[in-house]
Amino acid sequence: MAESAAPIVRAIGLSKVYGEDESLVRAVDEVDLEVPAGQTLAVVGASGCGKSTLLHLLGGLDRPSDGEVWLGGRRIDHFGERALARLRRKAIGFVFQAYHLIEELTAAENVQLPALLAGVSPRTARRRAVALLDRVGLADRAGRLPAELSGGQRQRVALARALVNEPLVVFADEPTGNLDSAATHEILRLFADLRTRGQTLVLVTHDERVAATADRVVSMRDGMVTGDTGFTRSGGAARGNGLYGSLLSWEG
Numbered sequence: 619m620a621e622s623a624a625p626i627v628r629a630i631g632l633s634k635v636y637g638e639d640e641s642l643v644r645a646v647d648e649v650d651l652e653v654p655a656g657q658t659l660a661v662v663g664a665s666g667c668g669k670s671t672l673l674h675l676l677g678g679l680d681r682p683s684d685g686e687v688w689l690g691g692r693r694i695d696h697f698g699e700r701a702l703a704r705l706r707r708k709a710i711g712f713v714f715q716a717y718h719l720i721e722e723l724t725a726a727e728n729v730q731l732p733a734l735l736a737g738v739s740p741r742t743a744r745r746r747a748v749a750l751l752d753r754v755g756l757a758d759r760a761g762r763l764p765a766e767l768s769g770g771q772r773q774r775v776a777l778a779r780a781l782v783n784e785p786l787v788v789f790a791d792e793p794t795g796n797l798d799s800a801a802t803h804e805i806l807r808l809f810a811d812l813r814t815r816g817q818t819l820v821l822v823t824h825d826e827r828v829a830a831t832a833d834r835v836v837s838m839r840d841g842m843v844t845g846d847t848g849f850t851r852s853g854g855a856a857r858g859n860g861l862y863g864s865l866l867s868w869e870g
């Protein structure tokens with residue numbers, strides 16, 4: 619079908635330059651990339667090669683110096699700030715190494731927050747949070763503050779939060795970077811579950827165990843893509859609801 623042909627994430631000649639003259643850094647240098655619906659892409663490479671910058675550009679957290687970013691068939695790199703913020707809130711889930719949970723809010727409140735900000739009713743937001751915390755194995759921790767949770771538990775809350783608006787794509791930046799191997803294993807199990815459900819996922823990682831779970835691994839050096847396994851698994855079934863619901867509501 620025509621709509622399944624458009625990749626969820628697409629970068630064309632994507633570049634980000636910092637500084638100028640002698641201090642000029644090509645953090646991302648003319649990267650072309652496509653991630654079809656339902657695929658998991660891992661981006662690997664040495665520290666400073668541009669992985670996080672690439673992820674930030676793809677997720678609309680940062681603006682490219684040159685090139686194009688497309689999400690769900692729409693070009694987003696020249697969206698205004700408000701449209702970008704709305705897009706991030708409704709159509710993208712982010713998971714960061716440092717969790718970025720709000721310390722004053724309980725696990726359930728942290729998960730609900732992006733839904734409330736996206737205009738979902740409190741009742742629905744609460745229902746989604748309960749279901750997602752259950753899915754990540756934390757139903758019994760819903761009322762705890764982040765400080766009362768382990769690192770692995772915090773990251774599972776962050777993952778539940780990333781999913782609360784049924785995003786088109788989840789971007790994860792070193793999601794296991796602060797975790798021990800048991801907690802890493804648990805996050806990998808949840809990523810595997812996401813793949814089964816057809817969630818498109820792009821993750822940046824140093825960890826070979828994490829990269830090994832992806833359908834495709836792209837390696838970077840000096841801002842450029844220097845290796846690419848290509849997709850090794852045919853695309854999962856893209857979920858109807860979240861996918862098209864998110865698309866339709868971007869500019870709402």
Ligand SMILES: Nc1ncnc2c1ncn2[C@@H]1O[C@H](COP(=O)(O)OP(=O)(O)OP(=O)(O)O)[C@@H](O)[C@H]1O
Binds near residue numbers: 645664666669
């Ligand atoms: N705001 C900025 N200003 C100037 N240079 C920057 C900025 N952000 C990143 N850089 C530079 O861009 C390059 C790529 O950085 P980036 O953080 O994307 O790399 P990375 O591969 O994610 O590294 P790490 O694995 O250590 O997180 C580096 O040389 C970095 O110093």
